[in-house]
Amino acid sequence: MEALARRRSSREFQRKPLPPPVLSNLLWAAWGINRPDGHRTAPSARNWQEIDVYVATADGLYVYDAKAHGLQRVVARDVRAQIGVQPHSREAPLTLVYVADEQKMGGADEESRRSYAAADAAFIAQNVYLFCASEGLASVVFAMIDRPAFAQAAGLKAQQRIALAQSVGYPKP
Numbered sequence: 001m002e003a004l005a006r007r008r009s010s011r012e013f014q015r016k017p018l019p020p021p022v023l024s025n026l027l028w029a030a031w032g033i034n035r036p037d038g039h040r041t042a043p044s045a046r047n048w049q050e051i052d053v054y055v056a057t058a059d060g061l062y063v064y065d066a067k068a069h070g071l072q073r074v075v076a077r078d079v080r081a082q083i084g085v086q087p088h089s090r091e092a093p094l095t096l097v098y099v100a101d102e103q104k105m106g107g108a109d110e111e112s113r114r115s116y117a118a119a120d121a122a123f124i125a126q127n128v129y130l131f132c133a134s135e136g137l138a139s140v141v142f143a144m145i146d147r148p149a150f151a152q153a154a155g156l157k158a159q160q161r162i163a164l165a166q167s168v169g170y171p172k173p
């Protein structure tokens with residue numbers, strides 16, 4: 001109840017990075033494996049688990065590997081300026097980008113793929129919002145994404161569709 005009462009969008013962040021244990025818990029809360037059969041903390045249509053969580057920090061761009069509960073490096077440079085058009089996405093120490101791999105979405109038609117990917121990403125985003133509320137972190141989910149710039153920076157394939165992004169960090173006092 002407390003986390004729900006504190007859940008809100010904030011767009012002003014300190015630059016201080018998240019300590020590794022906080023980032024680890026944040027990613028597990030977002031989209032970690034919470035059952036022995038590989039199911040996750042967020043639901044997904046037909047359990048396709050098609051969303052990849054890209055993790056952009058000052059150190060580089062990574063993708064969350066839920067099975068290993070670790071990060072795989074994608075690019076060894078700061079791509080935060082290539083994600084959003086608002087200042088928060090480059091100022092926050094961490095911006096998550098939720099990317100659907102449409103190849104994992106069975107034979108669903110275009111409209112279903114889009115709506116399921118948007119819904120599945122939104123569940124992850126709400127997990128992140130609630131984790132942030134419980135940890136005293138600030139967060140904002142956003143759709144105003146520079147999709148071509150991020151797709152190029154991350155080397156996304158044609159079947160990868162950017163659904164949403166979300167900045168996280170310590171709130172400005």
Ligand SMILES: Cc1cc2nc3c(=O)[nH]c(=O)nc-3n(C[C@H](O)[C@H](O)[C@H](O)COP(=O)(O)O)c2cc1C
Nearest residue numbers: 007008009010011086122140141142143144145164
């Ligand atoms: C699908 C979606 C897209 C959003 N896109 C943006 C965005 O591009 N930029 C932004 O600053 N906030 C964005 N937001 C955050 C909303 O503006 C925010 O949730 C809303 O104003 C309500 O405020 P609250 O989250 O504090 O309750 C988005 C929220 C959702 C759910």
